[in-house]
Amino acid sequence: MLLIAPDSFKGTFTAREVAAAIARGVPLDVAVELCPVADGGEGTLDVVLAASQGSAERVAAHDPLGRRVDAPLGWLDGGRTAIVEMAGASGLALVPESERDAEAASTRGTGELIAAAVASGARRIVVMAGGSATTDGGAGALEAIADGGGLRGAALVVACDVTTSFEHAATVYGPQKGASPVAVERLTRRLHSSAAALPRDPRGVPMTGAAGGLAGALWAVHGAQLVGGADWVLGAVGFDARLARAAAVVTGEGRLDRQTFAGKLVGTVATRCRRAGVPLHAVVGSLTLTDRETRELGLASVHAAPDEAAMAAAGSTIADDLAASRRPSTARDSLRHNDCEEHMPVGIAKHRGLG
Structure with missing residues (x-):
């Protein structure tokens, strides 16, 4: 075969x-x-739902540049587990190449999806952290989660499509998100500053640089479990x-x-x-x-x-x-x-x- x-x-x-x-x-x-x-990036939600007989709904959120977008939110296990594909709200594919701005792009929309999952009763939320347009160190997502009232006891898992650590996110992936060499330097300084202010320092921790540092922020603030996106998906599809x-x-x-x-x-x-x-x-x-x-x-x-x-x-x-x-x-x-x-x-x- x-x-x-x-x-x-x-x-x-x-x-x-x-x-x-x-x-x-x-x-x-x-x-x-x-x-x-899939490995946690664009298209992961469709692959997982097809293999697991899950369902999806559309949720109003903000795209990387703050525009309204209807992003998918997946459900497994009878509604106990929510699947958030961050590319659906904060993905690079949502921004035309001529409009890409790695410094302005925000993960707020992904945080809004996480908050929507909590509000709908999810006890476990798996975030597919790949294919992002962002290098905000997860700041936008953290703000949206806080605005929504926090996780309220829901467990958070982040499926990462890379092993890069937090402080290297801009250097490795910033250029493909529209960052010039000078912008990469500014973004790197911003990531170091953000890391120093978090409850736990994500610098040097594998996978914390996924999705422009989103993985590290969720790990540092909400105790998210970081797993390899490809490994997680391969397990989900048997x-x-x-x-x-x-x-x-x-x-x-x-x-x-x-x-x-x-x-x-x-x-x-x-x-x-x-x-x-x-x-x-x-x-x-x-x-x-x-x-x-x-x-x-x-x-x-x-x-x-x-x-x-x-x-x-x-x-x-x-x-x-x-x-x-x-x-x-x-x-x-x-x-x-x-x-x-x-x-x-x-x-x-x-x-x-x-x-």
């Missing part, structure tokens, strides 16, 4: 669209299971059980670069595949890693695929490689008819004669 588990290609294709495109290139005699995944049935895995993301080693999805999937002894192939929008770095990840192959046709072609090539190398079929390499129907979008199920 070929397990197809990509992240989204941010701003271009959702994880579900990437998985479906890759599967279209796989011959009909190769069993496929689709498992769209990845390890699916991996145990796979002869090979295909993962992917929009850009394979050095950040992949710092808690991003592909790096996390690679670690699990190495432990399981299952070969891993990557389909990516673009690649800046060297051959040596891709070998460090343990990738069996890497395919640049900026569009759906190229993704399908990559799926065909990977399936051909799998057919050439695998041993005679065993129960481990097969996939029940019902599993295919459960994990494939309707269009792909029909493509394989299953619908």
Whole structure:
């Protein structure tokens, strides 16, 4: 069985669209299971809700520049657990490139979503901290939570898409949010000043720099548990059980670069595949890693695929490689008819004669 588990290609294709495109290139005699995944950034909420049969509502909040936006708020466990995708209220995708202002951008909207979850009775709130437009050290979110009356006993978990610490958030991610070199210096000074004023100092603590320091602020003030976003999502979608049935895995993301080693999805999937002894192939929008770095990840192959046709072609090539190398079929390499129907979008199920 070929397990197809990509992240989204941010701003271009959702994880579900990437998985479906890759599967279209796989011959009909190769069993496929689709498992769209994410690392805590944009698109994570859709992946988690689809895998967990959760629900979502739209909540009025403010975007990074203070404009009104209807942002999604997810619910699991019969309303006991709320899922906040901070990219939905404070995400980079909400701000056109010409309007990006890393110094003015605020996480207030994310705090408003957390406050709305508390007001609706959530006992546990999971914040997906990735894909942000912000480097405010979480100041806007803290203010909104306080204005809403605090957490009122709700437990807070922050799923982080990077391992960067608080004080390095501007240096590493500020430029992609519109910060000039001079602005990065000012933002870094502001982060140091904010850290010194918090009840606990987040500097030097892994993952506290996620979402421009939002993770560190929630850790310092509200005792939030910080977890790897990719690991949390892989657990939520039952990845390890699916991996145990796979002869090979295909993962992917929009850009394979050095950040992949710092808690991003592909790096996390690679670690699990190495432990399981299952070969891993990557389909990516673009690649800046060297051959040596891709070998460090343990990738069996890497395919640049900026569009759906190229993704399908990559799926065909990977399936051909799998057919050439695998041993005679065993129960481990097969996939029940019902599993295919459960994990494939309707269009792909029909493509394989299953619908």
